[in-house]
Amino acid sequence: MVRxxxxxxxxxxNITQVRRRNRAMILELVLREPGTCRRDIVHKTGxxxxxxxxxxxxxxxxxxxxxxxxEDRKVGRNPVGLAIVKDxxxxxxxxxHRDHVVVGLSNLAGQIVFSRQMSxxxxxxxxxxxxxxxxxxxxxxxxxxxxxxxxxxxVSIPGMVVPETGSVRYSSILDWQDVKLAERLQRNIFYxxxxxxxxxxxxxxxxxxxxQSHEQFxxxxxxxxxxxxxxxxxxxxxxxxxxAGQIGHSILDPNGPKCACGQHGCFEAMVSDKxxxxxxxxxxxxxxxxxxxxxxxxxxxxxMDRIYAAIEDGDEAARAAYRTLxxxxxxxxxxxxxxxxxxxxIVAGDIFRASKFxxxxxKKEMRSHFLSEQASPDILVDENPALPLLGSATLALDRxxxxxxxxxxxxx
Numbered sequence: 001m002v003r004x005x006x007x008x009x010x011x012x013x014n015i016t017q018v019r020r021r022n023r024a025m026i027l028e029l030v031l032r033e034p035g036t037c038r039r040d041i042v043h044k045t046g047x048x049x050x051x052x053x054x055x056x057x058x059x060x061x062x063x064x065x066x067x068x069x070x071e072d073r074k075v076g077r078n079p080v081g082l083a084i085v086k087d088x089x090x091x092x093x094x095x096x097h098r099d100h101v102v103v104g105l106s107n108l109a110g111q112i113v114f115s116r117q118m119s120x121x122x123x124x125x126x127x128x129x130x131x132x133x134x135x136x137x138x139x140x141x142x143x144x145x146x147x148x149x150x151x152x153x154x155v156s157i158p159g160m161v162v163p164e165t166g167s168v169r170y171s172s173i174l175d176w177q178d179v180k181l182a183e184r185l186q187r188n189i190f191y192x193x194x195x196x197x198x199x200x201x202x203x204x205x206x207x208x209x210x211x212q213s214h215e216q217f218x219x220x221x222x223x224x225x226x227x228x229x230x231x232x233x234x235x236x237x238x239x240x241x242x243x244a245g246q247i248g249h250s251i252l253d254p255n256g257p258k259c260a261c262g263q264h265g266c267f268e269a270m271v272s273d274k275x276x277x278x279x280x281x282x283x284x285x286x287x288x289x290x291x292x293x294x295x296x297x298x299x300x301x302x303x304m305d306r307i308y309a310a311i312e313d314g315d316e317a318a319r320a321a322y323r324t325l326x327x328x329x330x331x332x333x334x335x336x337x338x339x340x341x342x343x344x345x346i347v348a349g350d351i352f353r354a355s356k357f358x359x360x361x362x363k364k365e366m367r368s369h370f371l372s373e374q375a376s377p378d379i380l381v382d383e384n385p386a387l388p389l390l391g392s393a394t395l396a397l398d399r400x401x402x403x404x405x406x407x408x409x410x411x412x
Contacts, residue, residue, distance in 0.1 A: 022047055023055050024403040027084075028234070030065055031109075031208065031402075035081035056082060063088045064108070064401070084108050089401065092139050092153035092191065093393030094132045095198065096122055098173055098224065103135035104386075105143060105150075106393035108401065110209030112386050114142045123175045125184070133188045152191045154395030155181065156198035156388065158225055160243045166195040169243070172260040172268070173225050194395045199245060200236055201391025203229040204398050206346060206382065209390070214343040214378070218336055220247075221388075222329070222349035225268045230340050234403075247336065252328050270328040273304050276351075279321035280307060290317035308354035322358060330365020337370065337377055344378040348388075352381045 025045055029036055041052050059065040068081045086109035093112075095102040101122065104115035116135050122128040136153060143150050159171025166182020168174075182193045203219035206212075216232040226248045230237040238244050248268030249261050256265025257275065269275060281297035284290050291310055296302050310318035333345065345366075352359045363379050370376050384390070 019055075020404060022051060023058070026052065026055050027059060027064070027402055028208075030059075030082045031084050032211075034083040035068065037079035037081050039079060041082075086111070087148060089151045090143050090148045091151050091393040091396040091401070092136055093201075093389050093391070093396070094136065094153060094155040095389050095392045096128050096132070096155065096157055096174065098122055101128060101131035101135060102389055103132065103139050104389045104393060105139050106390055106397065107148075108397065110205065110390060110394070112390055112393075114139060115386075115389060125176060125179050125181075128174070129181070129184050132185060136189050150191055152194065152396040152400045153185075153189060154194045154196070154201065154392045154397070154399075155185070156201045156392040156395065157181070157195065158198050158227065160246055161195055161197045162242050163194065163196045163238075164242075166193060168195070172249070175260070192396070192400055194399045196395050197227065197229070197245065198388060198391060199227045200229045200238075201395045202348060202382075202387050203231045203236065203346075203391075204234075205387055205391040205394040207231055207234050208394060208398065208402065216340075216342050217344040217346055217377075218340050218342045220333065220336070220345060220347045222271060222347065222351065224273050226271055226332075228336060230342065247332065250332070250335075252332055267328070267332045271325050271332065273307075273351075274300075276307060276321055276325055277302055277304075279324055280310075280317050283317035283320040288317035288320050290315050292318070304350065305354065308351050308358070311351075311358050312355035314357075319357070323361065326358070326361045326365045329362055330367075331369055333362075333366050334369035337366075338374065341374065342377050344380055346380045346382055348382040348384075350385075353383045353385060 026041055029041055029044060038052050038056060042049050056065065060067065063085060065082050066085050068083055086107045088108060090105045090107055093104050093106060099121065100117055100119045102115060102117045104112050106112055116138055118131045118135055120127045120131040132155065140150060157168050157171055158173045159176065160169040162169055168176050168179040168181050170177050182195050185193050199219055199221045202221060206219060218228050218230050220228045228245045228247050249259065249263065249266045251263060251265050252267050252270050253265035257269045258264050259266035259269035277297055277300060280290065281294060284294045284297065292302055292306060307318055311322050337345065359381055366379060
């Protein structure tokens with residue numbers, strides 16, 4: 001007899017949870033298929049006509065959904081279509097980088113209608129908090145000027161986050177540990193606040209606002225660090241403690257460079273922007289030709305866009321560096337495929353938007369490590385530069401509007 005099963009695993013759904021799930025299902029269908037009618041919703045969801053009518057009436061009364069006339073039919077009654085009222089409300093998104101903060105507003109259709117950026121040394125929690133508060137006030141003023149209510153604010157953090165408490169457990173990029181960010185922000189921001197990992201926000205933005213042909217995918221972001229999020233039918237796999245997806249601190253080479261976390265050879269240390277700059281400098285020192293000066297590289301004064309452009313333009317040193325980096329990237333990402341077995345891997349990052357060479361080589365290196373016995377997933381690149389900011393706002397939209405319940409799951 002099995003005796004160690006958790007109580008949570010035995011817990012059923014009450015009527016409120018079932019209604020929330022049905023509401024989310026209907027809202028998602030209307031969002032993805034504007035003009036869909038109640039009859040189609042009944043057919044596609046399996047819900048009763050009475051349940052669909054009741055929930056759609058609730059969404060209309062809340063101002064989230066509107067009715068619209070369908071094309072005239074020669075025979076029979078014309079069905080009434082339903083559509084999202086995209087400007088019914090706005091969500092604030094806040095994105096915290098090491099050296100600046102970005103805040104924007106998204107409507108219910110995932111369109112960024114406003115954004116502002118402020119420089120800040122976000123290694124200081126107080127500096128990041130101040131920038132978020134100041135920019136949120138600017139965003140609120142804009143929303144007030146255009147007559148749109150704000151439903152809440154989502155804040156994305158690169159690191160381990162506990163969404164239920166709004167706390168940042170650890171971020172090597174920001175050098176934060178045990179920061180009660182939501183509690184701090186609520187002193188000056190009087191909207192509901194949702195705090196989560198930045199890549200989870202990006203995955204949710206892809207789920208809600210992109211046409212989906214995959215029920216399960218892994219979202220990966222590569223930049224100053226690297227992290228991932230596994231999402232199945234819109235539900236995030238957060239792991240037992242909420243730290244799932246922190247692949248940046250999985251070790252690829254124990255003899256590799258030291259990571260900010262103190263370990264050696266972490267995935268993040270092997271494929272980050274900083275590592276790319278360091279390896280480009282090493283290639284120049286070893287005799288490779290580059291359009292970028294060695295002094296600039298050694299001093300770290302090179303804008304990453306120049307490195308990405310150099311890779312795409314065939315710069316000898318930059319390409320040599322990226323070839324080495326891409327081998328580790330391919331190994332690490334192929335390991336994800338073996339662990340998660342996804343239908344698709346969606347990779348985002350400035351380097352892949354800037355360089356087709358970098359994208360093609362990354363895909364080639366990934367495929368070289370696939371198991372022949374395992375189904376090969378689609379490898380996609382998200383080229384939306386606003387995805388990280390949209391992801392921040394989507395954290396609020398997902399939790400407060402689309403599915404007003406916790407959407408992380410401790411089991412795959």
